[in-house]
Amino acid sequence: MLRIAVPNKGMLAATANDMLVEAGYRGRRDDRELTAVDPANEVEFFYIRPRDIATYVGEGVLDAGITGRDMLLDSDSPAQEIRSLDFGGSTFRFAGPVGEYTDVSQLNGKRVATSYTGLLGHFFEDHGIDAELVKLDGAVESSIQLGVADAIADVVSTGNTLRRAGLEIFGPVILDSTAILISTPEKVGGAEKLIKRLEGVLVARQYSIMDYDIPASKLDAAMAVTPGFQSPTVSALHDPEWLAVRALVPQRDLNAVMDKLSAIGAKAILVTALQAARM
Numbered sequence: 396m397l398r399i400a401v402p403n404k405g406m407l408a409a410t411a412n413d414m415l416v417e418a419g420y421r422g423r424r425d426d427r428e429l430t431a432v433d434p435a436n437e438v439e440f441f442y443i444r445p446r447d448i449a450t451y452v453g454e455g456v457l458d459a460g461i462t463g464r465d466m467l468l469d470s471d472s473p474a475q476e477i478r479s480l481d482f483g484g485s486t487f488r489f490a491g492p493v494g495e496y497t498d499v500s501q502l503n504g505k506r507v508a509t510s511y512t513g514l515l516g517h518f519f520e521d522h523g524i525d526a527e528l529v530k531l532d533g534a535v536e537s538s539i540q541l542g543v544a545d546a547i548a549d550v551v552s553t554g555n556t557l558r559r560a561g562l563e564i565f566g567p568v569i570l571d572s573t574a575i576l577i578s579t580p581e582k583v584g585g586a587e588k589l590i591k592r593l594e595g596v597l598v599a600r601q602y603s604i605m606d607y608d609i610p611a612s613k614l615d616a617a618m619a620v621t622p623g624f625q626s627p628t629v630s631a632l633h634d635p636e637w638l639a640v641r642a643l644v645p646q647r648d649l650n651a652v653m654d655k656l657s658a659i660g661a662k663a664i665l666v667t668a669l670q671a672a673r674m
């Protein structure tokens with residue numbers, strides 16, 4: 396039975412569970428559930444803190460898990476990123492009082508608060524910066540005002556939390572993070588079905604099916620606009636001068652693609668949602 400670690404709370408928990416349900420697995424029944432067996436899929440889920448997931452997977456006691464890239468790298472666990480799951484996107488950035496810092500070299504000799512001391516320690520080592528790490532559990536943005544740090548390094552998504560604390564970003568992007576599937580070289584083979592199913596969910600979330608009719612003489616121009624995933628399906632219509640095309644199109648491009656096809660001469664352009672996919 397495959398043993399999978401899933402975030403029990405926090406920013407990733409709900410979407411991770413939703414993805415697993417879309418992938419045909421048993422979802423978490425309530426937010427106090429610690430483990431759940433899904434006998435039909437021969438899988439057991441362990442709902443644990445996202446920060447601890449890389450530790451369990453790296454130790455080999457759990458076979459795969461969903462966590463943040465920032466948390467994996469912070470943990471120094473030997474677990475490896477298998478693939479991005481395209482949610483829980485954030486950046487890991489330095490911030491300080493508005494107008495105070497322009498460059499990370501100014502952090503030499505300063506106190507920098509973070510919940511990610513592993514990640515930040517590596518960055519300081521790599522960049523030859525001698526700063527003091529102040530480890531906090533969360534709400535790191537308050538640490539400067541409260542006098543325990545001179546700058547912070549934290550997860551930034553919209554930037555609202557920073558602004559409300561009177562802070563601004565400076566310096567380079569320390570890390571672009573996203574939710575990821577992790578495993579180890581020893582265990583990843585056993586997780587192949589899970590990986591395929593999650594990839595199918597990602598395709599179904601990101602693509603739609605587009606059908607349209609196109610004059611045969613315009614097919615090449617239309618193919619350039621809708622190259623599809625592998626290759627679009629082209630079928631005959633009763634009128635020999637026209638063809639019907641079906642292709643997968645990224646949802647974010649749908650309207651731009653319809654504009655282009657329409658300008659080329661396509662008619663009856665129809666878009667249908669994808670419910671599931673296996674590539």
Ligand SMILES: Nc1ncnc2c1ncn2[C@@H]1O[C@H](COP(=O)(O)OP(=O)(O)OP(=O)(O)O)[C@@H](O)[C@H]1O
Binds near residue numbers: 445446463465553573
């Ligand atoms: N505001 C956010 N927007 C997007 N992703 C975020 C945000 N905050 C955190 N994350 C991401 O979610 C993952 C888990 O962070 P989360 O905040 O849920 O854990 P935590 O800080 O340990 O828990 P908690 O905040 O419940 O104490 C991390 O990979 C992080 O990058």
Ligand SMILES: O=P(O)(O)OC[C@H]1O[C@H](OP(=O)(O)OP(=O)(O)O)[C@H](O)[C@@H]1O
Binds near residue numbers: 553554
């Ligand atoms: O840029 P924003 O959209 O404002 O999001 C960033 C905030 O979200 C996270 O906080 P969380 O709610 O996880 O609390 P925590 O600090 O206790 O982890 C993160 O630590 C930032 O504080």
Ligand SMILES: [Mg+2]
Binds near residue numbers: 533
């Ligand atoms: Mg948090």
